[in-house]
Amino acid sequence: MLFNSIDFGIFLPVVAVLYWTVFNRYGVRLRNAFLLACSWFFYGMWDWRFLGLLIFSSTMDYTLGRLIGRTDVNDRRKRKALLVVSLVVNLGILGFFKYANFFIDSIDGLFTVFGLELSLKTLNIILPVGISFYTFQSLSYIIDVYRGKISPSRDIIAFLTFISFFPQLVAGPIERASHLLPQFDDLKKFDYDRVREGIVEVFIGLIKKMVIADRLAVYVDSVFQEAAAGSSTQILGFPSVLALIFFAFQLYIDFSAYSQIAIGTAKILGFSLCTNFRRPYLSSSFNNFWERWHISLSQWMRDYIFIPLGGSREGRRRTVRNLLIVFAVSGLWHGASWNFVIWGLINGLFVILLDPLLARWKVRGVLASIIVFCLWTFSLVFFRAEGIDAAWTMIRSLGLGHIGQISGFGLAWNELTFTLVLLAVLMCFEYVVERLEKRGENIMDIMVFSRPGWLRWAVYLVLVFTIILFGVYATNNDNSFIYFQF
Amino acid sequence: MGSKQKQQNKKKSQEKPRTLKSLLTKGAVFATVVVCLIVILEKRQIFVEDSMNNHVEWKWDCYYRMKQYNIPIDVLLVGNSHLLTGFNPYEFTKRSGLNCFLLGASGVGVADLYFTIEEALKVQKPKVLVLETYAINESDPLRLEKGALNDEINSFRARRDTWLKVRSTPSLFNYHNWPIAWCETFRNHNYIFTKPDQVMRNLKGEGPKRRVRNDMYLGQFARFSKGLSQTTLDRYKDEGAPVDGAEYEISESSAKYTEKIARLCKENGVRLVFLTIPMYPEHVKNYPIWQQRLGAHLKSLSPYWLDLQAAQVTDSTLRSLYTTAAFQDTYGANQHLTNYGMAVTGSVFAQYLTHIMPDIPDRKNDPQWRSLVAKFPK
Numbered sequence: 001m002l003f004n005s006i007d008f009g010i011f012l013p014v015v016a017v018l019y020w021t022v023f024n025r026y027g028v029r030l031r032n033a034f035l036l037a038c039s040w041f042f043y044g045m046w047d048w049r050f051l052g053l054l055i056f057s058s059t060m061d062y063t064l065g066r067l068i069g070r071t072d073v074n075d076r077r078k079r080k081a082l083l084v085v086s087l088v089v090n091l092g093i094l095g096f097f098k099y100a101n102f103f104i105d106s107i108d109g110l111f112t113v114f115g116l117e118l119s120l121k122t123l124n125i126i127l128p129v130g131i132s133f134y135t136f137q138s139l140s141y142i143i144d145v146y147r148g149k150i151s152p153s154r155d156i157i158a159f160l161t162f163i164s165f166f167p168q169l170v171a172g173p174i175e176r177a178s179h180l181l182p183q184f185d186d187l188k189k190f191d192y193d194r195v196r197e198g199i200v201e202v203f204i205g206l207i208k209k210m211v212i213a214d215r216l217a218v219y220v221d222s223v224f225q226e227a228a229a230g231s232s233t234q235i236l237g238f239p240s241v242l243a244l245i246f247f248a249f250q251l252y253i254d255f256s257a258y259s260q261i262a263i264g265t266a267k268i269l270g271f272s273l274c275t276n277f278r279r280p281y282l283s284s285s286f287n288n289f290w291e292r293w294h295i296s297l298s299q300w301m302r303d304y305i306f307i308p309l310g311g312s313r314e315g316r317r318r319t320v321r322n323l324l325i326v327f328a329v330s331g332l333w334h335g336a337s338w339n340f341v342i343w344g345l346i347n348g349l350f351v352i353l354l355d356p357l358l359a360r361w362k363v364r365g366v367l368a369s370i371i372v373f374c375l376w377t378f379s380l381v382f383f384r385a386e387g388i389d390a391a392w393t394m395i396r397s398l399g400l401g402h403i404g405q406i407s408g409f410g411l412a413w414n415e416l417t418f419t420l421v422l423l424a425v426l427m428c429f430e431y432v433v434e435r436l437e438k439r440g441e442n443i444m445d446i447m448v449f450s451r452p453g454w455l456r457w458a459v460y461l462v463l464v465f466t467i468i469l470f471g472v473y474a475t476n477n478d479n480s481f482i483y484f485q486f
Numbered sequence: 487m488g489s490k491q492k493q494q495n496k497k498k499s500q501e502k503p504r505t506l507k508s509l510l511t512k513g514a515v516f517a518t519v520v521v522c523l524i525v526i527l528e529k530r531q532i533f534v535e536d537s538m539n540n541h542v543e544w545k546w547d548c549y550y551r552m553k554q555y556n557i558p559i560d561v562l563l564v565g566n567s568h569l570l571t572g573f574n575p576y577e578f579t580k581r582s583g584l585n586c587f588l589l590g591a592s593g594v595g596v597a598d599l600y601f602t603i604e605e606a607l608k609v610q611k612p613k614v615l616v617l618e619t620y621a622i623n624e625s626d627p628l629r630l631e632k633g634a635l636n637d638e639i640n641s642f643r644a645r646r647d648t649w650l651k652v653r654s655t656p657s658l659f660n661y662h663n664w665p666i667a668w669c670e671t672f673r674n675h676n677y678i679f680t681k682p683d684q685v686m687r688n689l690k691g692e693g694p695k696r697r698v699r700n701d702m703y704l705g706q707f708a709r710f711s712k713g714l715s716q717t718t719l720d721r722y723k724d725e726g727a728p729v730d731g732a733e734y735e736i737s738e739s740s741a742k743y744t745e746k747i748a749r750l751c752k753e754n755g756v757r758l759v760f761l762t763i764p765m766y767p768e769h770v771k772n773y774p775i776w777q778q779r780l781g782a783h784l785k786s787l788s789p790y791w792l793d794l795q796a797a798q799v800t801d802s803t804l805r806s807l808y809t810t811a812a813f814q815d816t817y818g819a820n821q822h823l824t825n826y827g828m829a830v831t832g833s834v835f836a837q838y839l840t841h842i843m844p845d846i847p848d849r850k851n852d853p854q855w856r857s858l859v860a861k862f863p864k
Contacts (some may be wrong), residue, residue: 006662020506192504415679457516464520469675 001045003202003261004209004473011042012202016195016268024187024270032157032184035165035269042166043130050128057093058163061086061138062156065145069152083146087139094135097127102336130170132333136300138163141177143304150178158184167265171258173276173296180273188270193449200444201264203463208257210471212422216250218410218472219243219419224384227394237399239406244398247384248377249423252280255294279430284368285358286351289376297333301326324348334383339391343382350375418470524671532688533674535681536695541570542591542644545705547698549587550646553609557858560584560846561839562606563761564599565618566637567592567707571814571822572618572763575704576862577832582840583848583855588705590618591644593637595625600743600750601654605647607754613846614839615751617744619762619780619791626739627658635659639667702861710824713811714766721817722768728817729769731776736783748787757843760784760791763831764798765821766813792838794831804834 001007015038023034044051064086071078101122108120141162144150153159162181168174223243259276266273276296283289290298306326312319324345331344354375358368385391411419433443448459527533537543552559561584563569575586589602599621627638638658645651659667666673677685687693736744751758762780770776777796784791798808812827823831840848849855 006665017510190506192506192509195509412679414682418679457519460516461519461523465523468524468671469678471675473672 001042003258003265004206007045011038012265012268019269020190028185028187029155029157031187032155032161035184036157036161039161039164039166039169043164043169046129046170047126050126050131053093053128053131054134054164055160057090057135057138058160059156060089061142061163062153062159065142065152065159066154068142068145073148079146083142086142090135090139090142094131097125097131099332099336100125106338133172133174134163134169136174136297136333140174140300140304141181144177150181153177153181155184165266165271167262167269167271168273171255171262172294173259173262173274174300175274175296180271183271191270194270195268197444197449198264198267198269200448200460200463201267202261203460203467205257205259205261205264206471207463207466208253208260208426210467210473212419212426213250213254213257214472215411215415215419215422216246216253219416220247220250220384222409224386224390224394227385227390227397237397237405239409240394240397241399242406243409244377244381244384244394246419248281248373248380251380251383252277252293253426279434281373281427282369282430282434283372284364285355286347286372286376287355289372290347290351297330301330305329320352323352327351337387339382339385339388342388342391343379346379346382347376350379524669527671528669530688530691531670531694532685533670533677534688534694535674535677535684536693538695538697540640540644540696541705541707542640544699544703545587545589546644546646548703548705549589549606550609551700552587557854558585559587559610559612560849561586561614561616562603562612563588563616563618563705564590564603564606564621565761565763566590566594566599566621567820567822568620568763569618569761570705570707571709572828572831573706573761573835574708574825574828574832575706576859577829578836579704580859580862581833581836583850584836584839584846585849585855585858586704587612590621590705591637591641592707594621594641595623595627595638595743596621596740596747597627597658597743598638598641600746601650601658602641602645603747603750605645605650607750607756608647608650611754612756614759614843615747615756616759616761616835617747619760619784619793622736622740622744622780622783624735624737624740626737628660628739631660631663635663635666639673642667701863702858706828708825708828710814710822712815713809713824713826714813715815718815718817719768719810722766725817727769727771729765729771729819729821731770731772731774734776734779736779741783744783744787758788758790759839759842760788761835762791762793762795763823764794764808766808766810767795767799769813769821770795790842792835794834807834 001011019031019034023031040051040055043054064082068079068082071082073079104120104122111117141150145152153162158181161184162175162177165175165180220243223239224247227240256277263273263275274296276294278292278295280289280292283292306322309322309325310318311322327344327348328341329344331340331342331347334340334343354371358371363371381391381394382388385394406416429443436443436446448456451459549559561578561582563573563575563586565588569590570588570592573588575588578584578586589606590599591602596617599617603615627635630638642651642654642658655664655667684693748758750756767773773795777793781791794804794808798804807830808827812823812830814822814824816822840846
């Protein structure tokens with residue numbers, strides 16, 4: 001079930017009303033069981049067959065967590081063995097569904113380089129939606145239990161709900177057990193302001209997704225399709241530059257919209273999810289960028305890969321190696337293709353090589369943000385293009401000529417202008433939010449919630465009618481979120 | 487207690503309760519406001535395009551007008567573009583002495599036609615209902631999305647019986663398409679970008695323009711005047727037929743609604759006849775397979791089926807009538823008839839119907855019929 005679908009428009013209000021009027025009143029276990037049933041229904045609406053996989057993987061981690069908890073702290077071998085079982089099974093499932101064809105193709109390609117034709121057949125596998133997200137969430141739990149950072153959950157319903165919690169099940173944020181799991185331990189008190197805030201966040205997320213991101217997608221898809229077809233003569237020059245810039249915004253707006261709707265939905269139910277994006281396009285360095293972009297994944301990579309590898313404590317060479325490993329893994333996490341690995345490595349190199357230069361040359365403020373944005377956008381050629389050849393075609397076609405041809409890629413002039421104005425407004429808005437946040441103020445409080453009732457209602461109506469009148473809505477699942485594929 | 491604190495307490499006690507109930511009440515009021523605003527946009531037709539050529543609406547206008555003028559319809563024909571561009575109702579009426587009318591819409595399947603017939607039978611009951619078989623195909627309206635739904639929506643919106651429309655919605659549209667089926671604001675909101683002039687004119691109250699027809703429009707849609715060219719005939723020779731009868735399938739939905747049409751006719755005492763309007767013989771290969779599959783389905787529903795696709799090959803008279811001038815010049819999957827072809831079909835079907843149903847009295851001596859025919863386009 002997609003957040004931007006009629007299904008969810010019916011599902012969420014029904015769940016929220018039942019939740020607050022019935023299930024959150026008569027006991028934690030009943031409430032959690034209700035949320036679990038809703039979450040499984042939410043996931044099953046996509047494909048019931050893969051629900052079994054989710055249940056298996058989370059039940060296994062619950063059991064292994066309990067076993068690790070029961071094992072004597074000094075029995076390191078047994079604890080490690082249990083951890084390894086979890087890692088092997090979880091990563092095995094993820095590897096099979098997500099990476100089997102990638103490995104087959106890569107081995108095939110490798111042998112071809114040496115003149116040997118293996119002609120291995122790829123498997124017909126469907127990637128279960130959200131598998132990368134819930135696998136990482138589950139892994140963080142088991143590793144934290146192993147490390148003794150948290151005690152294992154004793155309540156299987158609460159644990160399964162923690163892994164399957166529908167607002168963040170399919171595209172994050174990747175929650176830590178220490179933050180989300182305890183929230184399933186008590187009944188929630190209805191907080192009018194919080195629920196209202198959650199509803200507004202959901203609507204803002206929907207505007208970002210349906211009005212901006214999906215409109216950008218029309219242009220981006222059109223240009224990249226031509227690039228994939230190799231017709232670089234038609235898209236030569238400025239249209240491809242614009243498409244790339246649009247994609248940078250599309251990716252950010254699409255994914256941050258999903259996170260915002262997830263956070264808003266959780267708020268409506270009285271839960272709090274971690275922040276996943278903090279205005280990344282205002283970053284002053286690449287390091288700063290990764291502290292603001294997909295924060296839950298960056299922190300996961302830091303805590304479970306970078307630091308165990310030694311982090312930055314063992315000299316410059318080790319740090320560089322560790323960073324490159326983390327970024328390569330992060331690339332691979334995003335997609336089973338060499339494109340993503342290259343994308344990850346390029347970003348790793350930006351952190352390693354360019355951040356020290358920016359610091360040495362004292363580049364700060366808007367100029368630093370522009371440099372970071374431009375280079376990040378360039379790296380996205382590999383993220384978006386379907387295959388390395390298409391990426392090269394796209395890079396070759398980049399240029400500043402043919403400015404007059406920028407319309408004609410699915411968006412008429414007026415729609416293109418509207419989109420550019422929206423992007424400008426969004427960036428100004430983000431800048432203001434950044435400034436206010438530094439002063440400890442919340443823009444929504446200032447602009448909406450502290451205003452008189454009639455003005456609040458006017459704002460709510462504007463939000464709803466912006467979606468109705470300016471939204472790009474597909475009738476089926478055509479406009480799913482970009483990060484669903486990961 | 488100081489006066490300031492008293493004031494604060496008073497203010498607090500006057501504050502509206504911030505409970506779940508108050509949130510739900512406000513939510514309900516807000517939703518009502520949103521719905522009302524959408525209804526206003528709909529009533530003012532802000533997102534409706536000028537309609538200068540809406541044949542489906544014209545058909546229903548005239549169909550209801552015939553009831554108003556007490557003009558009985560003896561033969562009601564329903565179908566999609568194959569019927570509307572393949573049958574001349576004026577020719578049929580003049581030849582048979584029976585009043586006829588064509589209903590239906592381009593591109594629709596038999597599920598939509600079922601509800602068209604249901605509404606039509608509520609207005610008046612013909613003696614014979616003719617269903618053109620091209621609409622009995624593999625389509626299922628519940629699986630259609632986006633642009634493919636346009637024809638279905640146009641037909642749906644042109645119907646007048648609101649309750650029947652409500653009842654037919656779940657059968658014709660997947661639930662996520664209900665808003666675009668019912669509401670032009672949802673369907674055409676992108677006119678803001680694609681047709682801003684239209685939206686501005688509608689906002690000023692100067693649109694949308696609608697061309698109304700008050701003549702005796704019996705539903706035909708004469709589109710093609712040019713018959714098959716030598717180039718297309720050469721393509722048949724070089725590339726073979728573009729349509730393969732072996733690929734013909736009847737979807738569950740089509741089967742179900744054809745049966746429902748048969749039942750509806752039976753309940754209303756209307757005789758059901760199937761009619762297959764032809765394509766050029768070399769346009770379709772393996773037609774016997776198509777014919778066999780369709781025949782197996784139609785057999786139990788009605789004893790009457792005039793299959794002109796087959797008959798034009800086996801019958802020498804028909805062969806001489808359905809010349810290359812009768813067929814639209816196209817190599818595409820849908821081949822329609824030309825104006826000449828329409829007249830042939832109208833005339834041939836008049837002969838067929840009077841032959842198989844001689845008990846239906848013709849109206850050739852009825853002055854009302856004569857005055858009606860006098861109004862026909864020349």
